[in-house]
Amino acid sequence: xxxxxxxxxxxxxxxxxxxxxxxxxxxxxxxxxxxxxxxxxxxxxxxxxxxxxxxxxxxxxxxxxxxxxxxxxxxxxxxxxxxxxxxxxxxxxxxxxxxxxxxxxxxxxx
Numbered sequence: 507x508x509x510x511x512x513x514x515x516x517x518x519x520x521x522x523x524x525x526x527x528x529x530x531x532x533x534x535x536x537x538x539x540x541x542x543x544x545x546x547x548x549x550x551x552x553x554x555x556x557x558x559x560x561x562x563x564x565x566x567x568x569x570x571x572x573x574x575x576x577x578x579x580x581x582x583x584x585x586x587x588x589x590x591x592x593x594x595x596x597x598x599x600x601x602x603x604x605x606x607x608x609x610x611x612x613x614x615x616x
Contacts, residue, residue, distance in 0.1 A: 509593075510565065
């Protein structure tokens with residue numbers, strides 16, 4: 507399993523958000539570098555988005571929520587959600603995203 511995972515839930519519909527494209531980038535000296543891309547599965551999870559291990563540093567997940575909302579015929583007030591976070595050690599980092607048409611939230615999961 508990747509050291510970095512995510513789970514997207516559609517809180518308005520009360521179900522996992524399947525089919526959300528996700529990009530993982532790392533901040534390097536020259537700027538952001540893409541490490542991996544994935545799409546959430548039927549359970550809203552992207553289990554293998556990125557390498558098995560990443561060094562400490564700053565990373566970001568970019569969620570193409572516009573594509574998800576178009577596919578589910580919902581309003582896309584936030585067509586993209588960018589979550590920047592710091593990796594400080596070799597533990598697993600799970601970054602869930604909770605969506606609704608006009609808001610979103612995130613946290614460090616387990």
